[in-house]
Amino acid sequence: MRSIFTLVMCGFLLMPSSPLLAGEADVIDVKVVKVDADVYRFSVTVRHTDEGWDHYADRWDILDMDGNNLGSRVLMHPHEDEQPFTRSKTLSLPMQVKKVRIRAHDKVHGVGGAEVVVIIPQ
Numbered sequence: 001m002r003s004i005f006t007l008v009m010c011g012f013l014l015m016p017s018s019p020l021l022a023g024e025a026d027v028i029d030v031k032v033v034k035v036d037a038d039v040y041r042f043s044v045t046v047r048h049t050d051e052g053w054d055h056y057a058d059r060w061d062i063l064d065m066d067g068n069n070l071g072s073r074v075l076m077h078p079h080e081d082e083q084p085f086t087r088s089k090t091l092s093l094p095m096q097v098k099k100v101r102i103r104a105h106d107k108v109h110g111v112g113g114a115e116v117v118v119i120i121p122q
Contacts, residue, residue, distance in 0.1 A: 023049065024113030025057035025104035028084055034121045039092050044073065046104045047084035048113070053077075059105040062089075064097050065117075093120060 029045035048057035056078035062070045073089040093100075103115045 024109045024111075025060075025106040026114035027060065027102045027104050027116045028114065029086075030102050030116045030118050032118055032121060035090060038095055039090060040120065041088055041090045042073075042102070043086055043088045044102055044104075045084050045086040046075075048079075048104065048106055049083070051078070055106065055108045057104050057106045060087075061103050061105065061111075062091060063101045063103065065099055065101065070094075070097070070100065 025046055025048035027044060028047050031043040033041045033043075035041050042062060044060050046057050046060060056075070058075050059072050060075070061072045064070055070093060071089060071091040073087055075087065079085045097120060099117060099119050101115055101117050103111050104113055105111050106113075
């Protein structure tokens with residue numbers, strides 16, 4: 001009986017639709033370019049094993065070092081055939097912000113994957 005249970009559980013874990021396989025969304029690269037006095041363009045590369053409309057990376061956030069959300073880029077659809085993928089957002093930052101943290105979010109796990117900290121160019 002125990003071996004049947006083990007086989008069933010292994011089969012469940014290997015199913016392509018299992019949210020366990022997709023994991024959390026990871027930020028793997030960030031480029032920041034100053035475009036005006038306090039305006040910056042963030043190009044963020046995210047990796048996530050998107051599995052259709054029910055489980056995909058649906059947002060990334062720019063946070064100050066205290067955890068305050070300075071801006072988000074909403075991702076409107078899965079990127080199953082484009083991994084990793086890069087999307088940009090232009091954002092005005094308060095002048096006192098010298099460093100930010102970028103995190104990604106997915107529809108099943110929320111936040112929790114790899115994050116990147118970047119220094120804001122002057």
